[in-house]
Amino acid sequence: MLSKEDNETITRVGPGTTMGNLMRQYWVPALMSSELPQPDCDPVRVMLLGEQLIAFRDTDGRVGLIQDKCPHRGASLFFGRNGECGIRCVYHGWQFDIHGNCIDMPNEPEDSDFKHKVKAVTYPCVERGGLVWTYMGTRETPPPLPDIEVNQLPDGEYTINPTMLECNWLQAVEGEIDTSHSGFLHFGSITPEDTQEGTYLYYTVKDRAPRYSVVDTDYGVMYGAYRPAKPGWTYWRIAQFMFPFFTQSPEGILGNHVITNAWVPMDDTHTMSYIIIRKVSSESGWPGRHPIQGTAANYPTVQTPTLPNTTDWFGRFRSAVNASNDYGLDRDRQRSGLDYSGIPYLPAQDRAVQESMGPIYDRTQEHLAISDAMVIRVRRRLLAAARGLAEKQVVPPGVDSPAVYRNRSGSTLLPEGADWIEATKELRKAFVDHPEVLQQQP
Structure with missing residues (x-):
């Protein structure tokens, strides 16, 4: 029998929770590779450790996992246009690559450098064995993937x-x-x-x-x-x-x-x-x-x-x-x-x-x-x-x-x-x- 406190601690996995922080130390499976069947295909909503994320495969075939809400005004990037090596918010056209960099801000003046000051939350992804794995922790260099057979x-x-x-x-x-x-x-x-x-x-x-x-x-x-x-x-x-x-x-x-x-x-x-x-x-x-x-x-x-x-x-x-x-x-x-x-x-x-x-x-x-x-x-x-x-x-x-x-x-x-x-x-x-x-x- 667990105490009420222990039951809360061991079951809750959202951002900032004790168990959620433990989970984020590891690489975790986020989705099937087959859910993103080809470059520039439709994005997929992914709920993971209490976070709403959007998965997309870019033009070069790389998988990105990005925050759902556009850093500009909070519109969902699920509705985004996936192409040209990034996902583009349909609200104002801001585009982000798999690393969260804003690579285009078409509603700003051409001489503006504001896009270099905006970054979306993304998590690195690796494909292995038919799964897309992601690391949601704080390390700049993620740990190795578990050597599961x-x-x-x-x-x-x-x-x-x-x-x-x-x-x-x-x-x-x-x-x-x-x-x-x-x-x-x-x-x-x-x-x-x-x-x-x-x-x-x-x-x-x-x-x-x-x-x-x-x-x-x-x-x-x-x-x-x-x-x-x-x-x-x-x-x-x-x-x-x-x-x-x-x-x-x-x-x-x-x-x-x-x-x-x-x-x-x-x-x-x-x-x-x-x-x-x-x-x-x-x-x-x-x-x-x-x-x-x-x-x-x-x-x-x-x-x-x-x-x-x-x-x-x-x-x-x-x-x-x-x-x-x-x-x-x-x-x-x-x-x-x-x-x-x-x-x-x-x-x-x-x-x-x-x-x-x-x-x-x-x-x-x-x-x-x-x-x-x-x-x-x-x-x-x-x-x-x-x-x-x-x-x-x-x-x-x-x-x-x-x-x-x-x-x-x-x-x-x-x-x-x-x-x-x-x-x-x-x-x-x-x-x-x-x-x-x-x-x-x-």
Whole structure:
């Protein structure tokens, strides 16, 4: 349970807030590269860390992220004319480049040098792995980008699933690092008899109360959730939290699973989720993100359908399965036991519970249990890092150490009593494949 003060501190991300200042120490994903498909294309409204920004791709193909309000009289630059290597306000024609320099002021006398005294707020952008990343901090020279493995994959070898969530960013993060919910929300209607004995799903539904080992790392927090497996073996689900809002989920085979989830705060009550995952062929033994066998094979796991993007601040990547239609809840499926929740899509199941907590959940009302060990530890790390920065100017974890993000997550079988951290050390290293692990049955 958090105090009211701690709940405010850890959830609020707007300009000038303690947690918002922490977020601004890092490079953050701002939008998909595909949202700006070609030079001089239409600008895009982007809400990011409580700021209203306009993204545009200039004539040379460079991406700019500029304040929404024109520095002249405050008209929105979303209506601007994008061309000639800058975005031009339609009110009086003032034009700004991706660095915020005013490069044309046509309603002023030709001999005026006033344009050199006006500068718009902009944030540097870098494109990597299908995403536009931006740095919103105060350093003149930004820190390096985090060396997340999915950032290094060639085009065509990864997919990105973006979805907007209508809730606070921490609710989304905590939903991802809460491993015990899988045995209920996602697989609660599945019995061991529905699965193939010896699979990871079999062990999950056979024992729905895993035990936990949670450790601090130089990039955040790692957990190992473990259950009994075949005689003499233990089934481990190992996952990561990486500052400030990245997670790596445990569904795939450790050593082969390459995934990073970014839970980017748009503002205090909206989150943009980017699930970036390496494509894996069916021959690899991991045909999808979730291990489904037996009668569970009819369980929909694909990305939920999205509504067409609109141009408003919260109009990007909205799910068609949402609160307005109860996330597709089907009580007959729920009663029949086909679905534990009655909600047919796994991503929608997560959003249903996270968004149903309200825009910002009041954590003073909760009652945490042993199964919340990872949630508790991540909160402590976030609060300590944010306050360390605010009170003592301590640089948060990972900001200047991109290599600490070279991690993997996933599931594995270990001999009973093995030191799970040491035993999985090599399997958790990014950029190294282990084809031998594919012999394990997911």
